[in-house]
Amino acid sequence: MTILLAAEAVEKRYGGQGVFGAGPARTVLRGVSLSVREGESVALLGASGSGKSTLARLMLGLERPDGGTVRCLGRPIDGLDTAGRRTFRRTVQAVFQDPLGAVNPRHRIGRIIAEPLRHLTGLDAQERAARVAELLRLVGLAPEDADRLPGSLSGGQVQRVCIARALAPQPRLILLDEAVSNLDLVLQLQILDLLAGLRERLGTAFLFITHDVRLVRRFCDRVAVLHDGELVEDRPVAAPFTFDHPAARALLDAMLPAAPSPALRNRSAESRIAP
Amino acid sequence: MTAHRLSVEGLRLSARRDGRPVELVRGIDLAVERGRVTALVGASGSGKSLTCLGMQGLTPPGVERLGGRVRLDGEAVEPATLPGRMVATVMQNPRSAFNPVLTMRAHARETLAVRGDAGALERLLPEVLAEVGLPEPERIARLYPFEMSGGMLQRMMIALALLAGAPFLLADEPTTDLDPLVQAHILSLIGRLVATRGLGVLIVTHDMGVVARLADDVAVMEAGHIVETAPVAALFAAPRSDAARALLGAHRALYPEVFA
Numbered sequence: 001m002t003i004l005l006a007a008e009a010v011e012k013r014y015g016g017q018g019v020f021g022a023g024p025a026r027t028v029l030r031g032v033s034l035s036v037r038e039g040e041s042v043a044l045l046g047a048s049g050s051g052k053s054t055l056a057r058l059m060l061g062l063e064r065p066d067g068g069t070v071r072c073l074g075r076p077i078d079g080l081d082t083a084g085r086r087t088f089r090r091t092v093q094a095v096f097q098d099p100l101g102a103v104n105p106r107h108r109i110g111r112i113i114a115e116p117l118r119h120l121t122g123l124d125a126q127e128r129a130a131r132v133a134e135l136l137r138l139v140g141l142a143p144e145d146a147d148r149l150p151g152s153l154s155g156g157q158v159q160r161v162c163i164a165r166a167l168a169p170q171p172r173l174i175l176l177d178e179a180v181s182n183l184d185l186v187l188q189l190q191i192l193d194l195l196a197g198l199r200e201r202l203g204t205a206f207l208f209i210t211h212d213v214r215l216v217r218r219f220c221d222r223v224a225v226l227h228d229g230e231l232v233e234d235r236p237v238a239a240p241f242t243f244d245h246p247a248a249r250a251l252l253d254a255m256l257p258a259a260p261s262p263a264l265r266n267r268s269a270e271s272r273i274a275p
Numbered sequence: 276m277t278a279h280r281l282s283v284e285g286l287r288l289s290a291r292r293d294g295r296p297v298e299l300v301r302g303i304d305l306a307v308e309r310g311r312v313t314a315l316v317g318a319s320g321s322g323k324s325l326t327c328l329g330m331q332g333l334t335p336p337g338v339e340r341l342g343g344r345v346r347l348d349g350e351a352v353e354p355a356t357l358p359g360r361m362v363a364t365v366m367q368n369p370r371s372a373f374n375p376v377l378t379m380r381a382h383a384r385e386t387l388a389v390r391g392d393a394g395a396l397e398r399l400l401p402e403v404l405a406e407v408g409l410p411e412p413e414r415i416a417r418l419y420p421f422e423m424s425g426g427m428l429q430r431m432m433i434a435l436a437l438l439a440g441a442p443f444l445l446a447d448e449p450t451t452d453l454d455p456l457v458q459a460h461i462l463s464l465i466g467r468l469v470a471t472r473g474l475g476v477l478i479v480t481h482d483m484g485v486v487a488r489l490a491d492d493v494a495v496m497e498a499g500h501i502v503e504t505a506p507v508a509a510l511f512a513a514p515r516s517d518a519a520r521a522l523l524g525a526h527r528a529l530y531p532e533v534f535a
Contacts, residue, residue, distance in 0.1 A: 048424065048454040156319050182452070184319045184481035184524040194358040214484070214529035239532060254455035258485025258530035260507045 004173045006035035011067035028054045028230045039203040043216040046226035056177045090120045093166035095179035099158040103150045110146030113165045120169040135164040156183045173205040213255050278347040281443045282306035286329045286343030301499035311476040314486045317496035323479045325448050331362045359389045363436030367448035369428035373420040380416035386438045403434040426457035447479040483526035494518045
Protein backbone atom coordinates (compact mmCIF):
# COMPACT_ATOMS: atom_id res chain seq x y z
CA MET A 1 0.00 0.00 0.00
CA THR A 2 1.26 3.46 -0.87
CA ILE A 3 2.46 5.54 2.05
CA LEU A 4 0.56 8.81 1.66
CA LEU A 5 2.15 10.83 4.42
CA ALA A 6 5.06 10.07 6.70
CA ALA A 7 6.96 11.82 9.46
CA GLU A 8 10.47 10.40 9.69
CA ALA A 9 12.33 10.97 12.96
CA VAL A 10 11.00 14.51 13.27
CA GLU A 11 12.23 16.82 16.05
CA LYS A 12 10.73 20.10 17.15
CA ARG A 13 11.94 22.61 19.70
CA TYR A 14 10.23 25.81 20.77
CA GLY A 15 11.31 28.68 22.91
CA GLY A 16 14.39 30.78 23.22
CA GLN A 17 12.36 33.98 23.13
CA GLY A 18 9.21 34.97 24.99
CA VAL A 19 7.41 37.92 26.54
CA PHE A 20 9.51 37.60 29.65
CA GLY A 21 12.87 37.27 27.95
CA ALA A 22 14.75 34.30 26.60
CA GLY A 23 13.86 31.00 28.25
CA PRO A 24 15.38 27.61 27.69
CA ALA A 25 14.33 25.92 24.44
CA ARG A 26 11.74 23.21 25.03
CA THR A 27 11.84 20.01 22.99
CA VAL A 28 8.28 19.20 21.93
CA LEU A 29 8.96 16.24 19.63
CA ARG A 30 11.86 13.80 19.83
CA GLY A 31 12.57 11.53 16.87
CA VAL A 32 8.93 10.81 16.03
CA SER A 33 8.13 8.59 13.04
CA LEU A 34 4.55 8.01 11.94
CA SER A 35 3.11 7.08 8.56
CA VAL A 36 -0.36 6.79 7.07
CA ARG A 37 -1.01 4.45 4.16
CA GLU A 38 -3.69 4.52 1.49
CA GLY A 39 -7.11 3.77 2.99
CA GLU A 40 -5.83 3.50 6.56
CA SER A 41 -7.47 5.14 9.58
CA VAL A 42 -4.80 5.96 12.13
CA ALA A 43 -5.47 7.45 15.56
CA LEU A 44 -2.96 9.70 17.28
CA LEU A 45 -3.69 9.70 21.00
CA GLY A 46 -2.04 11.62 23.81
CA ALA A 47 -2.67 13.81 26.83
CA SER A 48 -2.56 17.58 26.41
CA GLY A 49 0.97 18.80 25.90
CA SER A 50 2.14 15.47 24.49
CA GLY A 51 2.93 17.04 21.10
CA LYS A 52 -0.03 15.78 19.03
CA SER A 53 -0.93 19.08 17.45
CA THR A 54 2.70 20.00 16.82
CA LEU A 55 3.18 16.73 14.95
CA ALA A 56 0.04 17.52 12.93
CA ARG A 57 1.35 20.96 12.03
CA LEU A 58 4.67 19.49 10.88
CA MET A 59 2.92 16.82 8.81
CA LEU A 60 0.79 19.49 7.12
CA GLY A 61 3.83 21.62 6.33
CA LEU A 62 2.52 24.47 8.50
CA GLU A 63 5.76 24.38 10.46
CA ARG A 64 9.22 23.02 9.70
CA PRO A 65 10.78 20.32 11.83
CA ASP A 66 14.15 21.06 13.47
CA GLY A 67 15.25 17.58 12.46
CA GLY A 68 13.91 14.74 10.35
CA THR A 69 11.69 14.85 7.28
CA VAL A 70 8.02 14.85 6.36
CA ARG A 71 7.20 13.11 3.07
CA CYS A 72 4.04 13.12 1.00
CA LEU A 73 3.90 10.29 -1.56
CA GLY A 74 7.60 9.75 -0.94
CA ARG A 75 8.68 13.33 -1.65
CA PRO A 76 9.95 15.61 1.14
CA ILE A 77 7.36 18.40 1.54
CA ASP A 78 10.08 20.89 2.36
CA GLY A 79 11.19 22.48 -0.89
CA LEU A 80 8.32 21.30 -3.12
CA ASP A 81 7.81 23.37 -6.28
CA THR A 82 4.44 24.92 -7.12
CA ALA A 83 3.12 21.79 -8.84
CA GLY A 84 4.39 19.65 -5.97
CA ARG A 85 2.65 21.82 -3.40
CA ARG A 86 -0.58 21.56 -5.40
CA THR A 87 -0.31 17.76 -5.38
CA PHE A 88 0.41 17.83 -1.63
CA ARG A 89 -2.64 20.02 -0.94
CA ARG A 90 -4.83 17.84 -3.13
CA THR A 91 -3.60 14.71 -1.41
CA VAL A 92 -3.84 15.89 2.19
CA GLN A 93 -6.59 18.07 3.66
CA ALA A 94 -7.15 18.97 7.31
CA VAL A 95 -9.91 19.94 9.72
CA PHE A 96 -9.09 21.65 13.01
CA GLN A 97 -10.84 22.05 16.31
CA ASP A 98 -11.93 25.68 16.14
CA PRO A 99 -14.34 25.89 13.21
CA LEU A 100 -15.16 29.60 13.49
CA GLY A 101 -11.47 30.50 13.40
CA ALA A 102 -11.03 28.44 10.24
CA VAL A 103 -13.52 30.23 8.00
CA ASN A 104 -13.74 33.80 6.72
CA PRO A 105 -16.80 35.24 8.48
CA ARG A 106 -17.57 37.47 5.48
CA HIS A 107 -17.67 34.63 2.96
CA ARG A 108 -20.83 32.67 2.29
CA ILE A 109 -20.77 28.94 3.01
CA GLY A 110 -20.83 28.07 -0.71
CA ARG A 111 -17.73 30.13 -1.37
CA ILE A 112 -15.90 28.66 1.64
CA ILE A 113 -16.49 25.09 0.48
CA ALA A 114 -15.66 25.94 -3.15
CA GLU A 115 -12.31 27.51 -2.21
CA PRO A 116 -10.18 24.35 -2.61
CA LEU A 117 -12.14 23.47 -5.76
CA ARG A 118 -11.07 26.77 -7.34
CA HIS A 119 -7.42 26.28 -6.47
CA LEU A 120 -6.97 22.56 -6.80
CA THR A 121 -9.38 21.36 -9.51
CA GLY A 122 -10.35 22.36 -13.03
CA LEU A 123 -14.09 22.57 -12.28
CA ASP A 124 -16.01 25.54 -13.73
CA ALA A 125 -18.40 27.67 -11.66
CA GLN A 126 -21.45 25.55 -12.45
CA GLU A 127 -19.69 22.28 -11.66
CA ARG A 128 -18.36 23.81 -8.44
CA ALA A 129 -21.87 24.85 -7.36
CA ALA A 130 -23.17 21.34 -8.03
CA ARG A 131 -20.30 19.83 -6.04
CA VAL A 132 -20.91 22.25 -3.15
CA ALA A 133 -24.59 21.24 -3.02
CA GLU A 134 -23.58 17.56 -3.01
CA LEU A 135 -21.04 18.14 -0.22
CA LEU A 136 -23.53 20.07 1.91
CA ARG A 137 -25.98 17.19 1.69
CA LEU A 138 -23.20 14.74 2.49
CA VAL A 139 -22.41 16.44 5.82
CA GLY A 140 -26.07 16.76 6.74
CA LEU A 141 -26.62 20.40 5.77
CA ALA A 142 -29.04 21.75 3.14
CA PRO A 143 -27.90 22.95 -0.32
CA GLU A 144 -29.66 26.26 0.49
CA ASP A 145 -27.16 26.78 3.32
CA ALA A 146 -24.63 27.72 0.62
CA ASP A 147 -26.05 31.27 0.73
CA ARG A 148 -25.69 31.71 4.49
CA LEU A 149 -22.84 33.34 6.41
CA PRO A 150 -20.90 31.37 9.06
CA GLY A 151 -22.23 33.65 11.81
CA SER A 152 -25.78 32.43 11.20
CA LEU A 153 -24.83 28.78 11.78
CA SER A 154 -24.11 26.96 15.04
CA GLY A 155 -20.58 25.84 15.91
CA GLY A 156 -21.43 22.27 14.98
CA GLN A 157 -22.81 23.34 11.61
CA VAL A 158 -19.69 25.39 10.83
CA GLN A 159 -17.57 22.38 11.78
CA ARG A 160 -19.49 20.35 9.20
CA VAL A 161 -18.81 23.11 6.66
CA CYS A 162 -15.09 22.70 7.39
CA ILE A 163 -15.38 18.95 6.87
CA ALA A 164 -17.22 19.52 3.56
CA ARG A 165 -14.42 21.87 2.49
CA ALA A 166 -11.79 19.26 3.34
CA LEU A 167 -13.71 16.64 1.35
CA ALA A 168 -14.20 18.97 -1.65
CA PRO A 169 -11.02 18.20 -3.63
CA GLN A 170 -11.38 14.44 -2.89
CA PRO A 171 -8.15 14.17 -0.91
CA ARG A 172 -6.58 10.77 -0.31
CA LEU A 173 -5.91 11.64 3.35
CA ILE A 174 -7.80 13.85 5.79
CA LEU A 175 -6.13 14.90 9.03
CA LEU A 176 -8.65 15.62 11.79
CA ASP A 177 -7.09 17.50 14.72
CA GLU A 178 -9.70 17.26 17.53
CA ALA A 179 -12.10 18.14 14.72
CA VAL A 180 -15.21 16.67 16.31
CA SER A 181 -14.43 17.09 20.01
CA ASN A 182 -16.59 20.17 20.49
CA LEU A 183 -19.66 18.58 18.92
CA ASP A 184 -22.11 16.59 20.99
CA LEU A 185 -21.60 12.83 20.96
CA VAL A 186 -24.58 12.03 18.74
CA LEU A 187 -23.25 14.46 16.13
CA GLN A 188 -19.67 13.20 16.57
CA LEU A 189 -20.82 9.69 15.76
CA GLN A 190 -22.88 10.84 12.77
CA ILE A 191 -19.88 12.65 11.30
CA LEU A 192 -17.47 9.81 12.02
CA ASP A 193 -19.89 7.28 10.53
CA LEU A 194 -20.10 9.49 7.47
CA LEU A 195 -16.31 9.61 7.20
CA ALA A 196 -16.10 5.85 7.70
CA GLY A 197 -18.53 5.50 4.79
CA LEU A 198 -16.29 7.65 2.59
CA ARG A 199 -13.36 5.53 3.57
CA GLU A 200 -15.21 2.41 2.47
CA ARG A 201 -16.45 3.89 -0.83
CA LEU A 202 -13.47 6.04 -1.86
CA GLY A 203 -10.61 4.59 0.18
CA THR A 204 -9.92 7.94 1.87
CA ALA A 205 -7.34 7.59 4.66
CA PHE A 206 -7.65 9.38 7.99
CA LEU A 207 -5.23 10.60 10.62
CA PHE A 208 -7.48 11.15 13.58
CA ILE A 209 -5.99 13.18 16.43
CA THR A 210 -8.03 12.89 19.59
CA HIS A 211 -7.96 12.34 23.30
CA ASP A 212 -11.12 10.23 23.35
CA VAL A 213 -10.03 6.60 23.47
CA ARG A 214 -13.62 5.48 22.87
CA LEU A 215 -13.69 7.01 19.38
CA VAL A 216 -10.40 5.33 18.49
CA ARG A 217 -11.80 1.88 19.13
CA ARG A 218 -14.71 2.55 16.85
CA PHE A 219 -13.11 4.34 13.94
CA CYS A 220 -9.46 3.48 13.63
CA ASP A 221 -7.50 0.40 12.65
CA ARG A 222 -4.18 1.61 13.99
CA VAL A 223 -3.36 3.69 17.04
CA ALA A 224 -0.22 5.64 17.92
CA VAL A 225 0.30 7.25 21.31
CA LEU A 226 2.47 10.29 21.97
CA HIS A 227 3.80 10.94 25.43
CA ASP A 228 6.07 13.83 26.27
CA GLY A 229 7.13 14.27 22.64
CA GLU A 230 7.91 10.61 22.01
CA LEU A 231 5.92 7.96 20.22
CA VAL A 232 5.40 5.26 22.85
CA GLU A 233 2.87 3.04 21.05
CA ASP A 234 2.07 2.24 17.42
CA ARG A 235 -0.12 -0.84 17.08
CA PRO A 236 -3.22 -2.21 15.39
CA VAL A 237 -6.56 -1.61 17.06
CA ALA A 238 -7.72 -5.06 18.11
CA ALA A 239 -9.73 -6.63 20.89
CA PRO A 240 -8.80 -6.64 23.69
CA PHE A 241 -7.69 -3.04 23.36
CA THR A 242 -4.58 -2.67 25.53
CA PHE A 243 -1.29 -0.81 25.70
CA ASP A 244 2.11 -1.66 27.14
CA HIS A 245 3.45 1.80 27.92
CA PRO A 246 2.28 3.14 31.32
CA ALA A 247 1.36 6.57 29.92
CA ALA A 248 -0.80 4.97 27.24
CA ARG A 249 -2.39 2.68 29.83
CA ALA A 250 -3.22 5.70 31.98
CA LEU A 251 -5.25 7.13 29.07
CA LEU A 252 -7.14 3.86 28.81
CA ASP A 253 -7.75 3.69 32.58
CA ALA A 254 -9.17 7.22 32.54
CA MET A 255 -11.81 6.23 30.00
CA LEU A 256 -15.33 7.13 31.11
CA PRO A 257 -17.48 4.18 32.19
CA ALA A 258 -20.08 2.57 29.93
CA ALA A 259 -22.70 2.31 32.65
CA PRO A 260 -23.34 3.72 36.11
CA SER A 261 -22.30 1.52 39.00
CA PRO A 262 -22.76 1.93 42.74
CA ALA A 263 -19.03 1.34 43.21
CA LEU A 264 -18.16 4.30 41.01
CA ARG A 265 -20.47 6.58 42.92
CA ASN A 266 -19.36 5.32 46.32
CA ARG A 267 -17.76 8.65 46.88
CA SER A 268 -16.19 7.94 50.22
CA ALA A 269 -13.77 5.82 48.23
CA GLU A 270 -12.61 8.93 46.43
CA SER A 271 -10.64 10.39 49.28
CA ARG A 272 -7.49 10.61 47.25
CA ILE A 273 -6.72 13.49 44.91
CA ALA A 274 -4.44 12.72 42.03
CA PRO A 275 -1.65 15.27 41.68
CA MET B 276 -25.79 28.28 54.02
CA THR B 277 -28.62 26.22 55.37
CA ALA B 278 -30.37 25.76 52.05
CA HIS B 279 -30.73 22.17 50.93
CA ARG B 280 -32.59 22.43 47.70
CA LEU B 281 -32.22 24.86 44.83
CA SER B 282 -35.04 24.66 42.33
CA VAL B 283 -36.50 26.48 39.39
CA GLU B 284 -40.11 26.33 38.27
CA GLY B 285 -41.61 27.24 34.94
CA LEU B 286 -38.38 28.70 33.57
CA ARG B 287 -39.02 30.25 30.15
CA LEU B 288 -36.37 32.03 28.11
CA SER B 289 -36.67 33.45 24.64
CA ALA B 290 -34.39 35.06 22.08
CA ARG B 291 -35.13 37.12 19.00
CA ARG B 292 -34.30 35.59 15.65
CA ASP B 293 -34.91 37.64 12.51
CA GLY B 294 -36.96 40.04 14.66
CA ARG B 295 -39.28 37.33 16.01
CA PRO B 296 -39.18 35.85 19.49
CA VAL B 297 -38.19 32.18 19.65
CA GLU B 298 -38.75 30.35 22.92
CA LEU B 299 -35.57 28.40 23.69
CA VAL B 300 -36.47 27.20 27.18
CA ARG B 301 -40.16 26.37 27.42
CA GLY B 302 -41.26 26.00 31.00
CA ILE B 303 -38.72 23.95 32.91
CA ASP B 304 -38.87 22.58 36.44
CA LEU B 305 -35.54 21.40 37.81
CA ALA B 306 -34.03 20.89 41.26
CA VAL B 307 -30.58 20.38 42.74
CA GLU B 308 -30.16 18.90 46.20
CA ARG B 309 -27.24 19.07 48.63
CA GLY B 310 -25.08 15.97 48.50
CA ARG B 311 -26.39 14.89 45.10
CA VAL B 312 -25.40 15.31 41.47
CA THR B 313 -28.11 16.04 38.93
CA ALA B 314 -27.07 15.75 35.29
CA LEU B 315 -28.81 17.85 32.66
CA VAL B 316 -28.28 16.15 29.31
CA GLY B 317 -29.40 16.74 25.74
CA ALA B 318 -28.20 17.44 22.21
CA SER B 319 -26.54 20.74 21.28
CA GLY B 320 -29.11 23.49 21.08
CA SER B 321 -31.61 21.73 23.35
CA GLY B 322 -31.38 24.57 25.90
CA LYS B 323 -29.17 22.95 28.58
CA SER B 324 -26.72 25.81 29.02
CA LEU B 325 -29.46 28.45 29.00
CA THR B 326 -31.31 26.53 31.70
CA CYS B 327 -28.12 26.42 33.74
CA LEU B 328 -27.74 30.20 33.41
CA GLY B 329 -31.43 30.74 34.10
CA MET B 330 -31.12 28.88 37.41
CA GLN B 331 -28.79 31.59 38.67
CA GLY B 332 -30.86 34.45 37.27
CA LEU B 333 -28.50 35.12 34.42
CA THR B 334 -29.41 35.57 30.76
CA PRO B 335 -26.97 36.14 27.92
CA PRO B 336 -27.39 39.32 25.84
CA GLY B 337 -30.41 39.08 23.56
CA VAL B 338 -32.16 36.47 25.69
CA GLU B 339 -35.26 37.47 27.62
CA ARG B 340 -36.72 35.81 30.68
CA LEU B 341 -40.42 35.24 30.10
CA GLY B 342 -41.09 33.43 33.34
CA GLY B 343 -39.77 31.20 36.05
CA ARG B 344 -39.30 31.27 39.78
CA VAL B 345 -36.12 30.24 41.58
CA ARG B 346 -36.61 28.79 45.06
CA LEU B 347 -34.28 27.89 47.93
CA ASP B 348 -35.91 25.22 50.10
CA GLY B 349 -39.23 26.21 48.58
CA GLU B 350 -38.90 29.93 49.34
CA ALA B 351 -38.99 32.17 46.28
CA VAL B 352 -35.74 34.15 45.98
CA GLU B 353 -34.52 36.90 43.72
CA PRO B 354 -32.24 34.86 41.40
CA ALA B 355 -29.79 37.74 40.93
CA THR B 356 -28.78 37.36 44.61
CA LEU B 357 -27.63 33.75 44.11
CA PRO B 358 -24.32 33.88 42.15
CA GLY B 359 -21.33 33.83 44.45
CA ARG B 360 -22.76 33.14 47.89
CA MET B 361 -25.31 30.45 47.09
CA VAL B 362 -24.33 29.24 43.66
CA ALA B 363 -20.85 28.80 42.22
CA THR B 364 -20.23 27.97 38.57
CA VAL B 365 -17.68 26.07 36.51
CA MET B 366 -17.79 26.44 32.76
CA GLN B 367 -16.41 24.69 29.71
CA ASN B 368 -13.93 27.43 28.95
CA PRO B 369 -12.49 28.41 32.34
CA ARG B 370 -10.12 30.95 30.80
CA SER B 371 -12.98 33.31 29.98
CA ALA B 372 -14.08 33.29 33.63
CA PHE B 373 -10.82 34.80 34.93
CA ASN B 374 -9.67 38.37 34.80
CA PRO B 375 -6.48 38.19 32.70
CA VAL B 376 -4.68 40.92 34.69
CA LEU B 377 -5.33 39.47 38.15
CA THR B 378 -3.31 36.77 39.90
CA MET B 379 -4.96 33.76 41.51
CA ARG B 380 -4.45 35.38 44.91
CA ALA B 381 -6.33 38.49 43.75
CA HIS B 382 -9.17 36.33 42.41
CA ALA B 383 -9.35 34.54 45.74
CA ARG B 384 -9.34 37.84 47.67
CA GLU B 385 -12.21 39.13 45.54
CA THR B 386 -14.22 35.98 46.14
CA LEU B 387 -13.71 36.17 49.91
CA ALA B 388 -14.58 39.88 49.92
CA VAL B 389 -18.02 39.02 48.52
CA ARG B 390 -18.42 36.82 51.58
CA GLY B 391 -17.13 39.65 53.80
CA ASP B 392 -14.19 37.54 54.89
CA ALA B 393 -11.16 38.92 53.02
CA GLY B 394 -9.11 38.65 56.21
CA ALA B 395 -9.18 34.85 56.03
CA LEU B 396 -7.33 34.78 52.70
CA GLU B 397 -3.96 33.60 53.96
CA ARG B 398 -5.54 30.85 56.03
CA LEU B 399 -8.16 29.60 53.55
CA LEU B 400 -6.38 29.85 50.17
CA PRO B 401 -3.73 27.16 50.83
CA GLU B 402 -6.46 24.97 52.28
CA VAL B 403 -8.72 25.04 49.22
CA LEU B 404 -5.83 24.82 46.77
CA ALA B 405 -4.72 21.62 48.47
CA GLU B 406 -8.28 20.35 48.45
CA VAL B 407 -8.63 20.72 44.64
CA GLY B 408 -5.20 19.20 44.00
CA LEU B 409 -3.19 22.33 43.18
CA PRO B 410 0.09 21.83 45.06
CA GLU B 411 2.56 24.60 46.00
CA PRO B 412 -0.01 27.24 47.05
CA GLU B 413 2.56 30.06 47.20
CA ARG B 414 3.52 29.53 43.56
CA ILE B 415 -0.08 29.06 42.33
CA ALA B 416 -1.23 32.21 44.14
CA ARG B 417 1.22 34.31 42.13
CA LEU B 418 0.17 32.95 38.72
CA TYR B 419 -1.86 34.83 36.11
CA PRO B 420 -4.51 32.94 34.08
CA PHE B 421 -2.31 32.79 30.94
CA GLU B 422 0.36 30.93 32.92
CA MET B 423 -2.03 28.08 33.74
CA SER B 424 -3.38 25.15 31.73
CA GLY B 425 -7.11 24.55 31.18
CA GLY B 426 -7.11 21.79 33.78
CA MET B 427 -5.40 24.01 36.38
CA LEU B 428 -7.88 26.81 35.72
CA GLN B 429 -10.78 24.39 36.07
CA ARG B 430 -9.42 23.29 39.47
CA MET B 431 -8.97 26.96 40.41
CA MET B 432 -12.63 27.64 39.49
CA ILE B 433 -13.62 24.89 41.91
CA ALA B 434 -11.24 26.27 44.57
CA LEU B 435 -12.92 29.69 44.22
CA ALA B 436 -16.31 28.00 44.53
CA LEU B 437 -15.13 26.45 47.80
CA LEU B 438 -13.85 29.82 49.06
CA ALA B 439 -17.22 31.37 48.29
CA GLY B 440 -18.71 28.67 50.48
CA ALA B 441 -21.59 28.27 48.05
CA PRO B 442 -23.62 25.13 48.77
CA PHE B 443 -24.53 24.63 45.10
CA LEU B 444 -22.27 24.18 42.08
CA LEU B 445 -23.53 24.57 38.52
CA ALA B 446 -21.04 22.98 36.11
CA ASP B 447 -21.61 23.51 32.38
CA GLU B 448 -19.60 20.94 30.38
CA PRO B 449 -16.74 21.26 32.91
CA THR B 450 -14.58 18.56 31.33
CA THR B 451 -15.53 18.62 27.66
CA ASP B 452 -12.31 20.13 26.33
CA LEU B 453 -9.94 18.47 28.78
CA ASP B 454 -7.79 15.41 28.14
CA PRO B 455 -8.97 12.16 29.74
CA LEU B 456 -6.53 12.25 32.65
CA VAL B 457 -7.49 15.78 33.68
CA GLN B 458 -11.14 14.96 33.01
CA ALA B 459 -10.99 11.98 35.38
CA HIS B 460 -9.32 14.10 38.09
CA ILE B 461 -11.92 16.87 37.85
CA LEU B 462 -14.86 14.45 37.92
CA SER B 463 -13.43 12.63 40.90
CA LEU B 464 -12.78 15.96 42.64
CA ILE B 465 -16.41 17.03 42.14
CA GLY B 466 -17.61 13.63 43.40
CA ARG B 467 -15.45 13.92 46.49
CA LEU B 468 -16.72 17.43 47.31
CA VAL B 469 -20.28 16.16 47.04
CA ALA B 470 -19.41 13.52 49.62
CA THR B 471 -17.27 15.61 51.99
CA ARG B 472 -18.90 19.04 51.75
CA GLY B 473 -22.41 18.04 50.79
CA LEU B 474 -22.17 20.17 47.68
CA GLY B 475 -25.28 20.05 45.48
CA VAL B 476 -24.22 19.83 41.84
CA LEU B 477 -25.95 20.39 38.51
CA ILE B 478 -23.73 19.14 35.71
CA VAL B 479 -24.60 19.97 32.10
CA THR B 480 -23.15 17.47 29.64
CA HIS B 481 -23.77 15.70 26.35
CA ASP B 482 -21.57 12.77 27.37
CA MET B 483 -23.41 9.86 28.96
CA GLY B 484 -20.00 8.59 30.14
CA VAL B 485 -19.78 11.63 32.42
CA VAL B 486 -23.34 10.92 33.57
CA ALA B 487 -22.48 7.28 34.32
CA ARG B 488 -19.38 8.38 36.22
CA LEU B 489 -20.89 11.07 38.40
CA ALA B 490 -24.66 11.57 38.37
CA ASP B 491 -27.32 10.42 40.83
CA ASP B 492 -30.25 11.81 38.86
CA VAL B 493 -30.66 12.73 35.21
CA ALA B 494 -32.89 15.26 33.46
CA VAL B 495 -33.09 14.93 29.68
CA MET B 496 -33.75 18.02 27.59
CA GLU B 497 -35.04 18.30 24.06
CA ALA B 498 -36.06 21.45 22.22
CA GLY B 499 -36.44 23.52 25.37
CA HIS B 500 -38.41 20.95 27.37
CA ILE B 501 -37.39 18.41 29.98
CA VAL B 502 -38.71 15.21 28.45
CA GLU B 503 -37.57 12.74 31.10
CA THR B 504 -36.19 12.68 34.63
CA ALA B 505 -34.96 9.51 36.28
CA PRO B 506 -32.40 8.13 38.71
CA VAL B 507 -29.25 7.34 36.74
CA ALA B 508 -29.54 3.54 36.91
CA ALA B 509 -33.16 3.61 35.76
CA LEU B 510 -32.36 5.91 32.86
CA PHE B 511 -29.55 3.67 31.61
CA ALA B 512 -31.65 0.53 32.10
CA ALA B 513 -34.90 1.76 30.56
CA PRO B 514 -34.91 5.18 28.90
CA ARG B 515 -38.45 6.34 28.14
CA SER B 516 -37.89 9.35 25.85
CA ASP B 517 -36.61 9.40 22.27
CA ALA B 518 -34.01 11.98 23.30
CA ALA B 519 -32.62 9.71 26.05
CA ARG B 520 -32.63 6.71 23.70
CA ALA B 521 -30.68 8.70 21.08
CA LEU B 522 -28.08 9.81 23.65
CA LEU B 523 -27.70 6.31 25.04
CA GLY B 524 -27.57 4.80 21.54
CA ALA B 525 -24.60 7.01 20.61
CA HIS B 526 -22.99 6.33 23.97
CA ARG B 527 -23.30 2.55 23.66
CA ALA B 528 -21.84 2.57 20.16
CA LEU B 529 -18.61 3.68 21.86
CA TYR B 530 -18.40 0.58 24.05
CA PRO B 531 -18.51 -2.31 21.60
CA GLU B 532 -17.11 -4.78 24.14
CA VAL B 533 -19.88 -4.04 26.65
CA PHE B 534 -22.88 -3.66 24.36
CA ALA B 535 -21.98 -5.99 21.50
